[in-house]
Amino acid sequence: MQFGKTIMTGLASAVGAIGLLAGEAAFQDDFSTPSQWSFWSWQGKNEKSGGIGSAEAPDLKQTLAIAAVQNGYAGWMSSEIDYDKKGSVAVKLKFKVSSDYAGNVPRVFVTWFQGKKHLKANFLSLTSAQLDSARKDWTEVTLQVPADDGAPAGADSIRLNLASAAKGGGKPAGFVYFSSASVEIQ
Numbered sequence: 001m002q003f004g005k006t007i008m009t010g011l012a013s014a015v016g017a018i019g020l021l022a023g024e025a026a027f028q029d030d031f032s033t034p035s036q037w038s039f040w041s042w043q044g045k046n047e048k049s050g051g052i053g054s055a056e057a058p059d060l061k062q063t064l065a066i067a068a069v070q071n072g073y074a075g076w077m078s079s080e081i082d083y084d085k086k087g088s089v090a091v092k093l094k095f096k097v098s099s100d101y102a103g104n105v106p107r108v109f110v111t112w113f114q115g116k117k118h119l120k121a122n123f124l125s126l127t128s129a130q131l132d133s134a135r136k137d138w139t140e141v142t143l144q145v146p147a148d149d150g151a152p153a154g155a156d157s158i159r160l161n162l163a164s165a166a167k168g169g170g171k172p173a174g175f176v177y178f179s180s181a182s183v184e185i186q
Helices: 128-134
Strands: 037-042 051-053 063-067 073-078 089-097 104-114 117-124 139-145 157-166 175-185
Touching: 037 157, 063 073, 063 157, 073 104, 089 104, 089 128, 089 157, 104 128, 104 175, 117 139, 128 139, 157 175
Parallel strands: none
Antiparallel strands: 037 073, 051 063, 063 175, 073 157, 089 139, 089 175, 104 117, 104 157
């Protein structure tokens, strides 16, 4: 399957029109703000956390790290991606969770806009098997927003959202990591 706009890559520089990585960088313990992405805290007042780093994935060079949250969900939203045809949306990415990741689950979703007006969100489900795999190693997934459940009338752009969501199971701890994300409008 060929993917259209690569918005995050394991390489040292961004590929495509929307870039997550802004040139060369080598971060060990610190995180930098992803280029053309914004931090958001949905349904909760969570402090800005995470960003671009490389300590967890030296083979991928850089990853987006998001700390577990106390409530609601928080993470990073891409800049807009033109939605110029009516069709399904496919999101392909790699993710991993730290060994101490608890009280949270990774959350991937697409938001639809008309100009600057938010219209709708489609939450994409990760399976239990994918989550179990991500506790051991990088796990590659392709998630679909079907055409009949996707774009609301008037939508002209989408944004990819990568987050950590509070969900029972103990005190929030650890990080979820994302890399090599791409979006294709089919």
